[in-house]
Amino acid sequence: MKNANISECKFSADMVSYMYGELSESEGSALELHLVDCAECVDEFAAVSSARYEVYDWKHIEFDPLETPRFEVSYDDAVVPSWSDKLRAVFAQSWAVPAFSFAALAIVSVLVIGLAWMRSGDEEIIAENPPSQTVAVPAKDVVKDEPESLPTVGPRIEVTDQKPIVATAAKTKASLPKPHVAPKIREVPATTAVSVKGLDPKQATAKNEVKAAPTLNAFDDEEDTSLRLAELFEDLGTR
Amino acid sequence: MLKELTDEKLVELAVSKDPDAFGEIMKRWERKIFALCFGMLGREDDARDAAQETFIAAFRNISNFRGEAKVSSWLHRIAVNQCLTTKRRAKTRSEEFLDDDGGESERVFVTPAHRSPANTTEATERLIIVRQAVSSLPVDLRQVIVMKEFEEMTFQEISETLELPLSTVKSRVYTALRQLRMKLERLPMEIG
Ligand SMILES: [Zn+2]
Numbered sequence: 001m002k003n004a005n006i007s008e009c010k011f012s013a014d015m016v017s018y019m020y021g022e023l024s025e026s027e028g029s030a031l032e033l034h035l036v037d038c039a040e041c042v043d044e045f046a047a048v049s050s051a052r053y054e055v056y057d058w059k060h061i062e063f064d065p066l067e068t069p070r071f072e073v074s075y076d077d078a079v080v081p082s083w084s085d086k087l088r089a090v091f092a093q094s095w096a097v098p099a100f101s102f103a104a105l106a107i108v109s110v111l112v113i114g115l116a117w118m119r120s121g122d123e124e125i126i127a128e129n130p131p132s133q134t135v136a137v138p139a140k141d142v143v144k145d146e147p148e149s150l151p152t153v154g155p156r157i158e159v160t161d162q163k164p165i166v167a168t169a170a171k172t173k174a175s176l177p178k179p180h181v182a183p184k185i186r187e188v189p190a191t192t193a194v195s196v197k198g199l200d201p202k203q204a205t206a207k208n209e210v211k212a213a214p215t216l217n218a219f220d221d222e223e224d225t226s227l228r229l230a231e232l233f234e235d236l237g238t239r
Numbered sequence: 240m241l242k243e244l245t246d247e248k249l250v251e252l253a254v255s256k257d258p259d260a261f262g263e264i265m266k267r268w269e270r271k272i273f274a275l276c277f278g279m280l281g282r283e284d285d286a287r288d289a290a291q292e293t294f295i296a297a298f299r300n301i302s303n304f305r306g307e308a309k310v311s312s313w314l315h316r317i318a319v320n321q322c323l324t325t326k327r328r329a330k331t332r333s334e335e336f337l338d339d340d341g342g343e344s345e346r347v348f349v350t351p352a353h354r355s356p357a358n359t360t361e362a363t364e365r366l367i368i369v370r371q372a373v374s375s376l377p378v379d380l381r382q383v384i385v386m387k388e389f390e391e392m393t394f395q396e397i398s399e400t401l402e403l404p405l406s407t408v409k410s411r412v413y414t415a416l417r418q419l420r421m422k423l424e425r426l427p428m429e430i431g
Contacts, residue, residue: 013406016413019278020387022394032326035319039312046315049278050271051419055388058369061362063389 009038015045019052246310254302261301265294268311272318279322289325293318372422380415387412 011034017023018031035042241249241263252260272293276286296317304313373381386392386400394412398405
């Protein structure tokens with residue numbers, strides 16, 4: 001089967017399946033037998049293998065060392081949700097509601113306690129519920145018999161009961177969408193820190209500067225034109 | 240300079256015992272031959288061995304190269320034959336040692352030689368170009384490539400997930416890889 005136009009060779013359809021190890025043994029043997037005879041298919045297989053290896057190698061060098069979250073696709077669910085759907089699903093989850101309620105409750109209680117403390121000036125309340133920085137309290141209101149040497153920079157904040165609650169609630173909120181959103185893969189400095197022929201010279205200069213000082217925070221978000229995995233997925237969600 | 244010569248000219252020089260000419264051929268083609276062997280064998284360590292055997296066989300038989308085919312096609316055929324030999328050997332081996340899989344699973348963890356050059360300029364350029372090539376694919380083609388290579392799904396799984404016929408999924412992956420190949424072919428030899 002030696003065709004000038006490779007797409008006419010009936011074996012070309014089996015090539016990718018063979019390459020990914022997804023042909024049956026008999027189909028595989030048939031293709032192998034054909035490859036021995038068909039120079040065109042051999043060249044075509046080489047071309048396809050080469051393209052595949054470049055993607056494979058790129059993935060392993062750039063993404064595998066970064067411990068990306070796995071992309072969980074439920075095969076029971078035939079529909080691939082878009083990223084916005086996933087986000088919405090996250091916020092619709094039942095545990096999210098109590099989490100937010102709890103956060104709101106915590107903030108309100110901080111305010112109420114702070115208010116009570118301001119009004120009463122009761123030292124016992126101060127001792128038991130030292131105000132957190134979320135409450136604006138004038139420094140002069142701090143316990144009168146406090147030694148002079150103590151800092152007068154506002155209320156004591158080291159043993160607040162409220163603050164950890166607020167912080168936890170805030171943290172919960174912040175971490176909600178994370179496992180479900182395509183991870184923002186930061187560029188590995190080693191892979192971007194070199195100028196590239198044919199690229200915009202301005203961009204190349206920027207990359208070289210990064211090389212000179214390869215610290216993570218040296219990356220300017222606006223200068224970083226690299227593709228992130230998230231961008232690869234960006235428009236894939238909707239069908 | 241050797242770099243500027245055609246493959247065919249390099250073979251000519253290699254036949255006339257120019258010691259550097261074959262080295263230049265290897266440098267140009269080793270990555271593609273490795274990729275072909277990887278496509279045939281599915282394992283990097285096997286592919287590396289087969290690629291090495293390919294160049295040894297090519298060097299030994301270089302005087303048989305007649306020039307009616309391209310050097311690349313000639314190397315491809317040697318590589319495919321080498322891989323088929325490797326497969327036959329592996330099959331015989333596994334039939335002889337049916338219950339011995341210990342060594343097999345250990346070999347997966349061998350660090351492949353093609354895995355480390357992220358620090359070289361050439362490898363960095365390649366990564367950037369591959370990244371651009373993949374991101375410039377049409378959405379439907381990029382989607383199947385991401386599912387195949389990044390999520391490591393089977394064709395069947397992709398077909399079920401996207402509710403597309405299996406044949407459509409296969410032809411999309413095939414088309415995506417062919418388009419990538421064309422985009423990557425504009426690279427200098429030793430990079431592409
Ligand atoms: Zn054919």
